[in-house]
Amino acid sequence: RIMPVRWSRYNPSYLEPEVKKESYQKPLEELTEEEREQMELKAVRPIKAAPLTLSSSVFSDPMISKFTNMMMKSGNKVLARSLMSQTLEAIKRKQLEKYHKAPENEKETIECNPYIIFHQALKNCQPIIGLSNITKGGKTYQVPVPLTDNRKRFLAMKWLITECRENKRRRTMMPEKLSQELLLAFNNEGPVIKKKHVLHKMAEANRAYAHFRWW
Amino acid sequence: QSLAAESFVVSALFSPQLDRGCALHTAARGGLSSVSSQDVPAERPRAIFHTSESDPAKHTEQHEGRLYNIPLEEVKAVFPHGLPHRFQQQIQTFNEARVMVRKPALELLAYLKGSNFAHPAVRYVIYGERGTGKTMTLCHVVHYCSRQGWLVVHIPDAHLWVKNCKELFQSSYNRDRLDQPLQASIWLKNFKTSNEHFLEEIKTQKKYMWGKRESTEEGRPLREVVEQGLARVRSASDAVGVVLRELKLQSHCGSFRLLVAVDGVNALWGQTTLRKEDKSPVSPEELTLVHNLRKMVMNDWNGGAIVTTLSQTGSLFKPSSAYTPQELLGKEGFDALDPFVPIPVPNYSPKEFESCYGYYLERKWLQHEKAHTEDGKAELQFLSGSNPRQLDRLAGPL
Numbered sequence: 001r002i003m004p005v006r007w008s009r010y011n012p013s014y015l016e017p018e019v020k021k022e023s024y025q026k027p028l029e030e031l032t033e034e035e036r037e038q039m040e041l042k043a044v045r046p047i048k049a050a051p052l053t054l055s056s057s058v059f060s061d062p063m064i065s066k067f068t069n070m071m072m073k074s075g076n077k078v079l080a081r082s083l084m085s086q087t088l089e090a091i092k093r094k095q096l097e098k099y100h101k102a103p104e105n106e107k108e109t110i111e112c113n114p115y116i117i118f119h120q121a122l123k124n125c126q127p128i129i130g131l132s133n134i135t136k137g138g139k140t141y142q143v144p145v146p147l148t149d150n151r152k153r154f155l156a157m158k159w160l161i162t163e164c165r166e167n168k169r170r171r172t173m174m175p176e177k178l179s180q181e182l183l184l185a186f187n188n189e190g191p192v193i194k195k196k197h198v199l200h201k202m203a204e205a206n207r208a209y210a211h212f213r214w215w
Numbered sequence: 216q217s218l219a220a221e222s223f224v225v226s227a228l229f230s231p232q233l234d235r236g237c238a239l240h241t242a243a244r245g246g247l248s249s250v251s252s253q254d255v256p257a258e259r260p261r262a263i264f265h266t267s268e269s270d271p272a273k274h275t276e277q278h279e280g281r282l283y284n285i286p287l288e289e290v291k292a293v294f295p296h297g298l299p300h301r302f303q304q305q306i307q308t309f310n311e312a313r314v315m316v317r318k319p320a321l322e323l324l325a326y327l328k329g330s331n332f333a334h335p336a337v338r339y340v341i342y343g344e345r346g347t348g349k350t351m352t353l354c355h356v357v358h359y360c361s362r363q364g365w366l367v368v369h370i371p372d373a374h375l376w377v378k379n380c381k382e383l384f385q386s387s388y389n390r391d392r393l394d395q396p397l398q399a400s401i402w403l404k405n406f407k408t409s410n411e412h413f414l415e416e417i418k419t420q421k422k423y424m425w426g427k428r429e430s431t432e433e434g435r436p437l438r439e440v441v442e443q444g445l446a447r448v449r450s451a452s453d454a455v456g457v458v459l460r461e462l463k464l465q466s467h468c469g470s471f472r473l474l475v476a477v478d479g480v481n482a483l484w485g486q487t488t489l490r491k492e493d494k495s496p497v498s499p500e501e502l503t504l505v506h507n508l509r510k511m512v513m514n515d516w517n518g519g520a521i522v523t524t525l526s527q528t529g530s531l532f533k534p535s536s537a538y539t540p541q542e543l544l545g546k547e548g549f550d551a552l553d554p555f556v557p558i559p560v561p562n563y564s565p566k567e568f569e570s571c572y573g574y575y576l577e578r579k580w581l582q583h584e585k586a587h588t589e590d591g592k593a594e595l596q597f598l599s600g601s602n603p604r605q606l607d608r609l610a611g612p613l
Contacts, residue, residue, distance in 0.1 A: 057594060058585040058591050058594060059583055059586070059591070059613060084612070085612035086611075088611075088612035088613075089612050092580075092582060092611075092612075093304070093308050096308050096309075096580075097307070097308060100309075112579060113584075114612070
């Protein structure tokens with residue numbers, strides 16, 4: 001069992017840990033003034049403990065880790081991570097089979113990298129504008145509101161996961177369904193993109209209430 | 216002039232490798248470069264780690280660490296069962312079947328080539344830690360034997376016969392034993408696919424009664440016994456027993472060579488998870504299939520060889536760290552198999568790792584941008600510990 005060492009409240013003087021190998025391999029001359037000051041600061045100040053999910057592996061990706069955390073149920077990270085790796089493998093297999101069967105001129109258009117597909121699919125699913133409930137004069141109105149980047153990413157991931165959990169047949173496995181949904185979202189098709197469009201239309205329909213927003 | 220041409224082709228083969236940034240390990244590079252100049256002249260293999268020699272009989276130390284191609288029709292004919300599941304998925308994705316030639320397999324092939332068929336059959340036990348390539352070594356040997364024209368009795372996984380059996384019937388031949396119609400009929404179907412031509416030539420030497428009305432006369436081809444087993448599923452296990460008995464009796468005549476290839480032979484002497492109708496546990500000798508297979512694996516016949524693999528992965532009631540023959544076979548199994556030739560299968564050597572990594576890169580299996588770099592390769596080697604199965608699992612999502 002891994003016991004967490006990172007505290008939740010640190011003194012403001014503690015600095016974040018730097019995990020990437022490349023930043024330590026740069027020779028002294030190439031650093032700019034700010035980076036030199038940062039290095040000198042690190043020599044004197046204490047450093048926070050690195051969180052468990054932060055890895056120095058070249059293959060680690062923060063979006064994928066966030067998605068795995070959202071897929072996790074009751075703390076079973078092992079299962080969530082294995083489902084994620086099976087999904088990526090399933091996407092790769094499907095695309096590679098398509099690639100090998102395609103004629104020469106179409107081969108370049110087929111994207112085989114599961115990470116690029118994942119990132120593009122999430123980007124396609126992110127809504128631009130959201131709705132929020134604002135109560136005025138006793139009635140609640142759905143007011144169109146701009147969304148922060150974090151909120152957009154969260155909504156895209158949440159929609160994908162709920163879609164895969166609810167609308168799959170009883171015997172399909174999660175990686176299979178997820179890979180299907182990600183490939184559809186990559187091509188701007190599928191139920192998650194439809195949900196995003198529905199949200200956009202609702203926001204467009206409620207334009208009149210836009211002035212209720214005060215932030 | 217030919218030397219200049221060869222060196223030009225060798226350097227042309229090397230330069231794409233170097234450009235991609237995967238500089239070969241110096242010892243590996245030395246080994247591979249000295250070898251490639253002999254392989255290159257006539258045909259041009261796709262890269263250094265491939266070899267165009269697809270006949271296992273001609274594989275030597277020269278081909279060690281390289282991957283050879285098995286044509287897909289041959290895969291369907293020779294391996295209707297027996298290939299690991301992940302490898303079958305890989306064949307489907309890459310549209311080709313490439314098997315690596317490794318030292319243990321070469322050792323086994325040398326023993327088989329030099330064996331005297333007048334002496335009793337020698338038993339070879341392939342053992343090693345989890346995921347090091349024991350089943351693939353067995354498949355290499357089976358391919359060699361089928362190319363040479365031997366009759367191959369290949370049991371893909373003996374563990375499937377001692378667990379998860381839905382139907383157990385009391386055997387009509389012997390009251391104490393239990394039949395497994397499903398497993399027996401699946402095996403008979405695959406046996407028929409792999410050895411079509413032999414079933415016509417071999418004739419039965421005794422009359423066999425299947426129940427009260429059906430019987431197979433003396434001198435009929437074995438194909439009829441197999442079809443009887445497939446048609447009447449109830450007597451499938453007895454059909455398997457008859458087939459094995461006939462093959463054993465006739466192998467010393469010299470008209471054919473017999474190879475008995477059993478994967479997971481430690482299942483025959485362990486415990487089963489099956490229970491009889493009165494909930495008492497079934498021991499392996501009470502199963503007809505296991506009983507007949509044990510007789511087959513004894514070395515009291517000549518004219519062939521017995522190649523077996525130990526496997527902890529499907530085994531029952533054995534700790535996961537057990538991999539030696541002593542631990543997995545137990546006392547009973549070890550005594551039964553006693554004079555055997557042990558063949559250990561280690562993890563990948565640096566050269567084999569290079570070759571596997573290069574193959575994945577070439578087939579576009581490693582798609583992550585960082586996987587093409589030196590750092591990525593070092594990380595893969597460290598995380599997998601050069602274990603073939605771990606490397607395959609790690610390279611999946613990347």
